[in-house]
Amino acid sequence: MTQVTQQQVAEKAGVSPALVSLVMRGAPNVSDHRRRLVLEAAAELGYRPNVLARSLASRRTHTIGVVVNDLHNPFFAEVADGIQAAADEADYRLLFGNGRHSPEGEAVAVETFLEFRVDGVIVAGTLELASIEEAARAVPLVVVARSEHIAWADTINTDNEAGAHLMVDHLVAAGHRRIAHIDGGGGAGAAHRSIGYVDAMRRHGLDDHIQIAAGDFTEDTGRAGAAELLDRPRPPTAIFAANDLSAIGAFDETLSRGMRIPDDVSIGGYDNIGLAAMAHLGLTTINQPSEDIGAAALDMLLQRVETGRDATEHVVLQPELVVRTSSGPPPGDPT
Amino acid sequence: MTQVTQQQVAEKAGVSPALVSLVMRGAPNVSDHRRRLVLEAAAELGYRPNVLARSLASRRTHTIGVVVNDLHNPFFAEVADGIQAAADEADYRLLFGNGRHSPEGEAVAVETFLEFRVDGVIVAGTLELASIEEAARAVPLVVVARSEHIAWADTINTDNEAGAHLMVDHLVAAGHRRIAHIDGGGGAGAAHRSIGYVDAMRRHGLDDHIQIAAGDFTEDTGRAGAAELLDRPRPPTAIFAANDLSAIGAFDETLSRGMRIPDDVSIGGYDNIGLAAMAHLGLTTINQPSEDIGAAALDMLLQRVETGRDATEHVVLQPELVVRTSSGPPPGDPT
DNA sequence: ACCGGCGATTAGAGCGCTCTAATTCCCGGC
DNA sequence: GCCGGGAATTAGAGCGCTCTAATCGCCGGT
Numbered sequence: 001m002t003q004v005t006q007q008q009v010a011e012k013a014g015v016s017p018a019l020v021s022l023v024m025r026g027a028p029n030v031s032d033h034r035r036r037l038v039l040e041a042a043a044e045l046g047y048r049p050n051v052l053a054r055s056l057a058s059r060r061t062h063t064i065g066v067v068v069n070d071l072h073n074p075f076f077a078e079v080a081d082g083i084q085a086a087a088d089e090a091d092y093r094l095l096f097g098n099g100r101h102s103p104e105g106e107a108v109a110v111e112t113f114l115e116f117r118v119d120g121v122i123v124a125g126t127l128e129l130a131s132i133e134e135a136a137r138a139v140p141l142v143v144v145a146r147s148e149h150i151a152w153a154d155t156i157n158t159d160n161e162a163g164a165h166l167m168v169d170h171l172v173a174a175g176h177r178r179i180a181h182i183d184g185g186g187g188a189g190a191a192h193r194s195i196g197y198v199d200a201m202r203r204h205g206l207d208d209h210i211q212i213a214a215g216d217f218t219e220d221t222g223r224a225g226a227a228e229l230l231d232r233p234r235p236p237t238a239i240f241a242a243n244d245l246s247a248i249g250a251f252d253e254t255l256s257r258g259m260r261i262p263d264d265v266s267i268g269g270y271d272n273i274g275l276a277a278m279a280h281l282g283l284t285t286i287n288q289p290s291e292d293i294g295a296a297a298l299d300m301l302l303q304r305v306e307t308g309r310d311a312t313e314h315v316v317l318q319p320e321l322v323v324r325t326s327s328g329p330p331p332g333d334p335t
Numbered sequence: 336m337t338q339v340t341q342q343q344v345a346e347k348a349g350v351s352p353a354l355v356s357l358v359m360r361g362a363p364n365v366s367d368h369r370r371r372l373v374l375e376a377a378a379e380l381g382y383r384p385n386v387l388a389r390s391l392a393s394r395r396t397h398t399i400g401v402v403v404n405d406l407h408n409p410f411f412a413e414v415a416d417g418i419q420a421a422a423d424e425a426d427y428r429l430l431f432g433n434g435r436h437s438p439e440g441e442a443v444a445v446e447t448f449l450e451f452r453v454d455g456v457i458v459a460g461t462l463e464l465a466s467i468e469e470a471a472r473a474v475p476l477v478v479v480a481r482s483e484h485i486a487w488a489d490t491i492n493t494d495n496e497a498g499a500h501l502m503v504d505h506l507v508a509a510g511h512r513r514i515a516h517i518d519g520g521g522g523a524g525a526a527h528r529s530i531g532y533v534d535a536m537r538r539h540g541l542d543d544h545i546q547i548a549a550g551d552f553t554e555d556t557g558r559a560g561a562a563e564l565l566d567r568p569r570p571p572t573a574i575f576a577a578n579d580l581s582a583i584g585a586f587d588e589t590l591s592r593g594m595r596i597p598d599d600v601s602i603g604g605y606d607n608i609g610l611a612a613m614a615h616l617g618l619t620t621i622n623q624p625s626e627d628i629g630a631a632a633l634d635m636l637l638q639r640v641e642t643g644r645d646a647t648e649h650v651v652l653q654p655e656l657v658v659r660t661s662s663g664p665p666p667g668d669p670t
Numbered sequence: 671a672c673c674g675g676c677g678a679t680t681a682g683a684g685c686g687c688t689c690t691a692a693t694t695c696c697c698g699g700c
Numbered sequence: 701g702c703c704g705g706g707a708a709t710t711a712g713a714g715c716g717c718t719c720t721a722a723t724c725g726c727c728g729g730t
Contacts, residue, residue, distance in 0.1 A: 005686055016710045021688060029708060048473070051450040052396075053686035056387045056715050063447075071412040071431075072609075080406055084433055093447045096406075096431035098419055112398075112428045115386040116451075138383070219609065248613065256614040274407075274554065278583065279591040280615060340716055351680045356718060364678060388716035391685050 004047045013041035024049055055117060063093045064301060065113030069125030069188060070101045073217065073245055074273040075290055079124050079144060082294025090302055092119070099125045101218075103186065107131045114138055120301040124294075126186045140304040142297045145288075147192035154300045156293055156315040160189040163286040163319035164196025167240050167268045170284070170321055172204050175329045176238040176266060180211040182225035182250060184242030187217035193242050193270060211236060215246050222249025230257065230265070237265060237330035244269035244276050244285055251281065251326065262328035272322050282325030289317060339382045348376035359384055390452060399427050399636060400448030402441050404434045404460030404523065408552065408580055409608040410625055414459050414479060417629025425637055427454070434460045436553075438521065442466045449473055455636040459629075461521045475639040477632045480623075482527035489635045491628055491650040495524040498621040498654035499531025502575050502603045505619070505656055507539050510664045511573040511601060515546040517560035517585060519577030522552035528577050528605060546571060550581050557584025565592065565600070572600060572665035579604035579611050579620055586616065586661065597663035607657055617660030624652060 006024070010017040015034055022030050023038040041047075055061040066083055068076045080096070087094045095118065097109025106127040113121050120140040123132060129148065135141055136153040143155045171179050181197045184190025194212065201210045211232070213225035222241055226249065229236055239254075241247035247269030254265050261267055269276060269285035276283035296315060303309055341359070345352040350369055357365050358373040376382075390396040401418055403411045415431070422429045430453065432444025441462040448456050455475040458467060464483065470476055471488040478490045506514050516532045519525025529547065536545045546567070548560035557576055561584065564571055574589075576582035582604030589600050596602055604611060604620035611618035631650060638644055 003686080007686080017687085018689085018710055018712095019708090022709085025688085031708065034709085048449060050391070050452065050686055052387045052391045052452055053715090054688075056385070056391055056717085057686080057688040059688095059715075061387075071406065071415055072409060074407060077406040080433065081435075084435060094433065095447075096433060098415065098429065098431060100416075100419060112430075114383055117385060117387055219613075248610075252613045252615055275583075275610075278554075278587045280587055338716080342716080352717085353680055353682095353719085354678090357679085360718085366678065369679085385716055388685090389718075391687085392716080392718040394685075394718095 003050070004045045005050075006047075009038065009041045009045060009047050012045060013037040059117075061117055061119055062091075063095055063116070063118045064298065065095050065097060065110070065116070065118040065121045067097045067099055067106050067109045067113070067121065067123045067125055067127065069099045069106065070217070071098055072101075073243075074275065075243065075245075075271040075288070076124055078273065078290035079294040079297075082291035082296075083122060083298045084294075085291070086295040086298035090298070092298075092302070099127075101216075102126075103128045103131070110135050120305045122297050122301060124188070124297075126188055140301055142301045142304075144293060144297045145188040147189050150314075151312065154304065154313045154315075156297050156300065156317070157189060158288045158293075158317045158319040160192035160319070161196035161199065163270060163288075164193045164240070165200045166319065166321040167270070167284075167286055168197055168200035168204070170323065171238045171240065171266060171268065171327065172200075172206070174238075174266065174327060177206055177330075178209045178211075178234060178236045179206070179238045179240060180213065180229045180236035182213050182215045182222055182229070182239060182241040182246050184246070185214065185216035185221075187242060190217065190242045197240060209236075215242060217243050217245055219245050219249035219252070222246025222251075223253040224249075226250035226253040230254070230259075238268065238327070239265060240268040240270075242270060244271040244273045244283060247283055247285065247326075248275065248281065251283070261326050264331055266327040266330070268327055276322075276324070284324045284327035285322050286319045287322050288319055293317065338385070339380045340385075341382075344373065344376045344380055344382050347380060348372040394452075396452055396454055397427055398430055398451070398453045399633065400430050400432060400445070400451070400453040400456045402432045402434055402444045402448070402456065402458045402460050402462065404441065405436045405552070406433055407436075408578075409610065410578065410580075410606040410623070411459055413608065413625035414629040414632075417626035417631075418457060418633045419629075420626070421630040421633035425633070427633075427637070434462075436551075437461075438463045438466070445470050455640045457632050457636060459523070459632075461523055475636055477636045477639075479628060479632045480523040482524050485649075486647065489639065489648045489650075491632050491635065491652070492524060493623045493628075493652045493654040495527035495654075496531035496534065498605060498623075499528045499575070500535045501654065501656040502605070502619075502621055503532055503535035503539070505658065506573045506575065506601060506603060506662065507535075507541070509573075509601065509662060512541055512665075513544045513546075513569060513571040514541070514573045514575060515548065515564045515571035517548045517550045517557055517564070517574060517576040517581050519581070520549065520551035520556075522577060525552065525577045532575060544571075550577060552578050552581055554580050554584035554587070557581030557586075558588040559584075561585035561588040565589065565594075570600075573603065573662070574600060575603040575605075577605060579606040579608045579618060582618055582620065582661075583610065583616065586618070596661050599666055601662040601665070603662055611657075611659070619659045619662035620657050621654045622657050623654055628652065 006020045099106035124144040141153045215221035272287035341355045434441035459479040476488045550556035607622035
């Protein structure tokens with residue numbers, strides 16, 4: 001329980017504390033003889049470097065903070081995997097902060113990271129732009145999966161409007177006209193998916209069929225949104241949910257009303273999380289290369305951390321449509 | 336980007352650095368007048384306390400590290416929510432470490448926490464006992480959702496054997512005899528669920544029908560396990576998977592073979608994650624009060640951190656059966 | 671006017687480490 | 701045998717904060 005310090009190791013090994021420091025950092029100019037002595041002494045005493053002291057002195061923590069919006073959303077878990085893989089590669093450690101599904105929660109998490117003086121922060125969530133700007137002044141920062149134009153930080157995301165277009169085009173091609181959207185609220189990229197939906201509907205001359213139900217990227221609101229839409233006088237024949245999680249909620253609501261998918265209602269999601277591929281769901285959705293996004297985010301961040309690059313960079317990847325069994329022609333369509 | 340220090344705030348406010356420290360810590364014996372001065376100066380300069388320095392000096396970080404086995408498993412997300420809620424309450428901050436689904440990954444995460452000198456650690460995962468023991472020597476530690484007897488740390492979990500009994504009893508009562516199990520490998524509590532399964536089968540005189548497929552708590556192995564079992568000469572009429580995630584995999588595999596659930600095969604899971612309740616799944620499973628477990632874990636930990644209690648405590652909660660539509664009588668059963 | 675006492679404030683010594691500059695060591699060259 | 705020079709090692713001053721002990725200032729009591 002008591003701290004073993006560098007000092008103690010130094011005494012035991014019969015060298016100076018400074019030498020212990022050099023050995024622990026793997027410095028080159030240390031004789032094999034002394035290196036061995038130090039390592040042995042350290043092992044024997046169970047010495048564990050104190051990162052707090054080390055970081056205080058060196059002003060580097062070699063740690064990246066990752067703010068995730070919601071631990072329940074598999075999409076973020078996948079992004080996190082990508083980040084983790086890249087961090088392992090670069091020998092950085094990762095700390096996760098749970099945003100608890102709210103911008104305030106994320107702000108707290110970011111603040112914690114800043115107080116810990118992490119070397120960089122990746123925001124995968126819905127943090128308010130003002131908070132991001134403030135944080136970006138204090139630490140290198142990359143924003144993931146958001147479409148807003150952000151001037152003071154690097155960003156990486158897919159083209160959410162284009163993704164929404166893909167989905168609407170697909171549904172229209174299948175014969176649908178009454179295509180509704182379940183919104184993602186403040187969810188990452190949700191606003192642009194919504195815009196893309198409206199755009200595409202207009203482009204197809206379906207202005208009159210635009211219907212949007214509120215949501216927030218969760219199963220619960222997906223379920224509620226679907227309920228609201230299906231209760232309307234002219235219910236949609238297809239529902240495009242802002243993300244897979246809410247699509248699953250919509251799926252569930254639809255089935256529990258005794259309606260069939262896709263015979264009575266087609267459903268589309270966004271993210272292509274692992275679950276979407278399950279045979280009993282077969283969710284038609286928009287794929288985002290989540291792990292690649294995570295890995296790229298870390299790489300961009302480290303570039304900034306280590307080379308001090310300060311021009312911001314914005315990477316936009318292209319989404320792609322994945323057609324599965326949850327979408328098909330509308331009911332009564334002869335096709 | 337540059338650090339604003341206590342010193343600078345002190346100068347701006349015309350007081351000593353020590354007073355700034357007192358104000359930042361919310362000490363009682365500070366005059367309103369000076370407190371205001373300090374706070375204003377701090378706000379103006381954008382002062383942010385340096386946790387590294389603070390913790391180095393005070394030897395407390397006011398931070399708890401949480402090791403999660405796998406960010407993809409919703410059960411852990413739910414436990415994490417419980418921990419988070421309790422931590423908010425107690426005004427502790429939380430840092431998450433991703434175990435990447437392996438004991439080694441978790442060991443790395445724990446080591447990171449120790450180097451950061453967190454005040455306590457919660458292990459929600461599959462860390463090896465030896466590593467746990469070592470870590471527990473250095474920091475207060477609570478192990479969550481594991482059934483092994485652990486002497487040197489607090490534990491909290493449900494009675495996994497009892498849970499397995501509930502499931503087997505339920506399936507037997509429905510008329511099943513050929514009940515197979517998909518194992519959870521090193522997953523938290525998996526070993527005891529497996530033992531409980533075997534026990535219960537024996538108790539019902541079904542020794543000959545005991546069949547176990549390997550798995551590791553993921554959808555993939557659930558799918559593979561089901562495939563293996565259903566390919567056997569005398570395939571089971573019911574499959575009890577070690578957790579919901581693998582049950583979902585089994586579910587998927589079964590459906591994609593054109594078999595119906597529960598008409599042809601009944602499926603049971605364990606954990607009662609949110610998805611299990613979805614209408615299209617309707618997974619019969621064993622409920623664990625995940626958020627309560629998380630909250631209780633944090634409370635136990637803080638008790639130890641703050642009062643220095645050193646007798647270990649072991650809490651065991653009772654699981655309960657949740658029957659949904661994925662289980663029913665075996666095929667050909669007249670009942 | 672003087673003193674005790676108490677709350678408010680501050681000085682100063684660390685916390686465990688890194689890092690620069692200085693020192694020591696050792697070897698080859700002359 | 702002495703000197704120069706590069707490699708190995710060390711001294712010592714911080715990093716930004718907390719915490720104990722000391723100091724200050726002000727009040728009432730006598």
